[in-house]
Amino acid sequence: MSLPPRIVFAGAATVDLIFKVEALPPGPGKVLPTALAQVAHGMATSAATAAARLGGRCALITRIGDDMMGDRFLAEVGAEGVDCRQVRRFEGVATPLSAVIVDQRGERLIVPYYDPALGSETDWIDAKAIAAADAVQVDIRWPEGAARVLDIAKAAGKIALLDADVGPTQTIVDLARRATHVVFSEPAALAVSGCETIVEAVRALTKSFDAFIAVTGGEQGCFWAEGDRVFQRRAPEVEAVDTLAAGDVFHGAFTLALAEGQLIADAVCFANTAAAISCTVFGGRLGAPGRAAVEELMAQTTTPVIAA
Template identity: 25%
Template sequence: MTKLLVIGSANIDHVMEFDCLPKAGETLMSEGYRIEHGGKGANQAVACARLKGDEAEVSFICALGCDDAAAAMMNSWRLDGIALEQVKQFDNVATGSAMIFVGGNAENSIGVASGANSRLSAQWIGECESVFESSDSLLIQLETPLESVKAALQLARKHKCKTILNPAPAARLDAGLLSLVDIITPNETEAEALTGVRVTDLESAERAAAALHSAGVSVVIITLGAQGAFLSEVGDHAFKGLIKGYDVTPVDTVAAGDTFNGALMVGLSEGMEMIKAIDFANQSAAIAVTRHGAQRGIPKRSELSEVK
């Protein structure tokens, strides 16, 4: 059985909807308010679980509080079939939370209170080493402490587990950490934070990718929203170019990138060629943006025929 490991954040999301996003110093009345289950790590674990085939298993490592939000999220994850043996709860800190403003054009602004996510320590990652030994690939992001991210990447490399880093939120990372990454998946903003190259078109995307290759990353995938994703590989038969997205009308882009990343790991775990796996990820993300909510909007594998 193929074993997929996701490590990262879990948040309770407080979502407000507006005709347009508030400007600095501006107060607007929300068109709607709802509570969702989110956090980049949890979103990506849910995406993996819903999009994988029967022959794969998804494990999730995260840190939660001992509160109602944590209980509700874990119940939901179990329904998706996610293995939660390595989830750790703390009784002196709240589960992470996020305030999400969604504008009428489906763009969003997000503020995050880390809460228990900040307790996901390198020591705890080390205590989970047996999970790395049995996992085929690791997907991780940057909403938990950087030292735990690096510890996870080191363990994955030790146990020959393929690593996918979604470098979100945007941050500058040192070469030592990047050298542990097999596949990196920044968006335009994150690519600029990593490389200093402002990504505005395919030419600048290629320059940013070259900088990441020089840091030791062999596969760079820069997500470009509705355009699709720019892929740059090194080595024999390397590919550089755009894998086009799907033409849909978005209503909420909150978990689009997370859906993309989860689908990418699933596709690669099933032996898809990189271009095909990215197309699979583009298709999955296209469905997610047509729905409201983070985890609520992530599609199941059977739904992918809905987008052409």
């Protein structure tokens, strides 16, 4: 049997303290949480661990501090089966940390901190490992690293996917021009395109970039363009308790599915299902499912592809 695809993820790494509360605080004061989880997170990190749970051979390129939080991060991500040999540690620098408050509806408030001393250098990134991978996925939180990884992968003829979440518009545009595939969050797609609806944004972004374009819309599922047509596939209905990292799980699953050679519609269904399942568990990426759970729910639900 052939080996599973090898995917390199590059971008954000944090340790998150996730507090579950009845409702998001309306203003200053004290709110008592009903649950707490401490999790190694970050867009690229969560996508990598999600893809690893689904059977991918995954490696992570990111930056953390040489501190106790960094020790925890490496232990936790390594235990998920992710290759952390290209996680660079900086002496005297704090590992990025986020405080996350999640309410009973799954909505959240996130307060992240990235130490400026992490720097932006990329000369330490192993170009050979990137070129040898079947696919790469980057986020926008470390633009310099994302640009280098996308450029190397694209030059090697590999899948080079950008997770385009909310951020500086020019950063998103620059990275999207380097990618073979771009999956936008709805807010980022509307901001970059200047459009008012997802369908309009998909059409506009497809004209703007020489790449496959898709947009995730939460419960609406995923929209994408094939030729002149825009298609939509909804996510299966679940009882969501925590939407944190659902988008990251989608991206990890989608990149894995593409690397496996799945058709776009099938890859979207696979990623939608993985992301939906993750929302049923408190703790962000801790809810990312294994392959069997995704395939079981896919077999039980029908989410047709519709022309948007």
